[in-house]
Amino acid sequence: MITFNLHCESDHEFEGWFSSGADFDRQFENGLVECPMCGSRNIDKALMAPAVTKSREAQSQQPVALDTEKREMMRKLREMVKAVREKAEDVGERFPEEARKIHHGETEARGIIGKASGEEARALVDEGIEITPLPEFPEDLS
Structure with a gap:
């Protein structure tokens, strides 16, 4: 890290x-x-x-050494990210396309995760589609 x-x-x-x-x-x-x-x-x-x-x-x-407050914050952040990943459908490279379909009501509304280039992410935001990056922790990369 x-x-x-x-x-x-x-x-x-x-x-x-x-x-x-x-x-x-x-x-x-x-x-x-x-x-x-x-x-x-x-x-x-x-x-x-x-x-x-x-x-x-x-x-x-x-x-x-993290103080108790920061250690607890990191634990909660890891739990939140894990919960988001577990409850979302991983659509991989199709993320921009699927996000648009959901936004325009062309497919069921659901939580999705995936990949988007910076240009694709900016285009989604410009279109009013709410997205946010999820942090990756070292153990996520192994």
Whole structure:
């Protein structure tokens, strides 16, 4: 897991957690990274000191300490994401097409998850179709 300090064009500062730098790049390119305060997608990484570890073994021996409140928040977030995934139909690459069909009443209303490019996601939002990205946790990627 990697944390980036981010800021938007309105100078709101916030953290973003990603499974890797490439994951941030993918989400950013797909228009999925936005300011939690104003919704802007004009996001930049803030300067931050790099985290340096000696080796994979040393890294696994360095526990991350979260305070009780943040640990509980992460537990709840993981539970919510798991529940959404379990109760939604995975339509894969057909996500934009299926979201439009549901929005226009051409097929049954139901929860769906899948994949959409940044351009496709922006087009759906521009059409008034409510979508949101789901976070991926390291254990989701194995």
